[in-house]
Amino acid sequence: MSDSSDSGNFFIVDDHDIKSITYATEDKWFQQLNVNQAYSGTITEGVAGAKASLEFRGTAVGVVGIATTVQNVGPPAVQFSIDGNVIQTTTAPNNGSDNFSFVYLAQDGLDGSSSHTLGINVLNATADYPFAMDYILYLPVQGATPTASQSVITTFLPAPSGTGASQDASSSKSSAPVGAIVGGVIGGLALIVATAIAIWFVCFRRRRSTGRPYFYATSAKPGDLLDETEAKPTPYEVSAASVAPSTYGPGSQYQAGPQSTYSSAPPQAPSSAYSAPSQYAPPSGLGYGSQSGYTPSEAPVSDYSSGSGASAPLVLASGSTPRASASPNQPRSKAAEAGLLSVPQEATFHADSGVRFDANGQPIPAASSSSSANVLVPTADLSDVPPSYTPA
Structure with missing residues (x-):
């Protein structure tokens, strides 16, 4: 930028000097004639995309144009370069005033030993507010002569219009x-x-830390569904055909005990030779055959139960508790799985106490010190007492 220190004989190139200025995009440049405030009465207006260039040999160069004011329209912005290097981007003011000598560019300090090319590139301008160029001036080297279309004027390089800060701000916008x-x-x-x-x-x-958010049954493993794989017990239903008819009732003299698991025949009530019910349990299967030498009331009572009879049922004595059989569908207990139930249990023996009662319900004293199992009570002393059989 020049500070007006350069002065001397400047060569002026007017805007309509197409021999010196090359307008690269002719369709974006428009010449205006009869402009009273302009140099030589002409200006050349350019819109966005317009380009031009000037070759010269000198140490300083400047561009002067017109700046005006247009409402609701953006001002023009022009980029300048020397020998292909961008040196400045200037935006015209739009502040409500008109300036017919607006300095767009003022550059000095150039090398005078060689020629230079000034490039002009209009970045932003419209037909309502175009870039209006009036003339270009440059300070030639010593001994240079102007062309026929150029004129010589003794002046100094004009200072940039506006403040230097605004010019620098405009220049800073040139590079991205x-x-x-x-x-x-x-x-x-x-x-x-x-x-x-x-x-x-x-x-x-x-x-990943909490596992799969959803559980799909199709991909389940046996260990994932323990409740589904474990065998569940089913209720054991007894059919009506498997229940044996009852052998005791209002017309029976005896109460039938449970059927033995070792006899295939149902229990039979023994026949008595007396009209009165006997207080003794009739012996069953003593091993002497069908003809016994004793009457049912005189037969000796054995202290041990005999299992030799095949036709007599096994009857549990009073006070004994039958063993409940488990349902075949119920799960086996841990003792059964361990094989503890396969050990044979000890036999439980029941013997006659030998105590007898009279008609008044009083116990009859024993006749001698011999075993009560061998004492025979006369038939006349027997009272009509119901049998002492109890259902198992």
């Missing part, structure tokens, strides 16, 4: 903020990766 763009991309990628990791930890890691 590469660092900010790269940093934003990297930050966005890091945020995406962090979000994906958080989702994985919240969803998949929790599911």
Whole structure:
């Protein structure tokens, strides 16, 4: 940027000098004539995308145009370059005033030993508020002569219009903020990766630690469904055909005991030769055959139960408790599984106490000191007492 220290004979190139200025995009440039406030009465307006260039040999260069005010329209922005290097981007003001000598560019300190190319690129401009270029001036090297279309004026390089800060701010907009763009991309990628990791930890890691969230029966193993594989006991129902008819009732003299598991015939009530019921239990199967030498009331009572009779049923004595048989469908107990029930149990023996009662219910004293099992009580002393059989 020049601080107006460069002065001398400047060569001026007017906007309509198409021999010196090359308008690359002719369809985006428009010449305006009869402009009283302009140099030589002409200006050239360009819209966005318009480009132009100028070759010169000098140490300083400047571009002058017109800046005006247009309501509700953005001002034009123009980018300038020297030998392909962007040096400045200038935006015209739109502050309610008109400036017919607005300095868009003022650059000095160039190398005078070689030629330079000034590039003009209109970035933003519309037909309502275009970029209006009036002329270009440059400070030639010593001994240079202008062309026929150029004129010479003794002046100094004009100062940039407006403040230097606004010009610098306009220049700073020329380059894209590469660092900010790269940093934003990297930050966005890091945020995406962090979000994906958080989702994985919240969803998949929790599911792996707690096992499968759902249990499918098709993939179940035998150990997973213990309640389903364990055999459950079923109720044991006794059919009516398997229940034996009752052998005792109102018309029976005896109460039938449970049928022995060793006899295939149902229990039979023994016949008595007396009309009165006997107080003694009739012997069954003593091993002497069907003809016994004793009457039912005189037969000796054995202290031991005999199992030799095949036709007599086994009757449990009073006070004994029959062993309940388990249902075949009930689960076996631990003792049965261990084989403890296969050990034969000791036999329980029942003997006659020998105590007899008279008609008044009093015990009859024994006649001698001999065993009560061998005492025979006369038939006349017997009283009509019901049998002492009790159902098992």
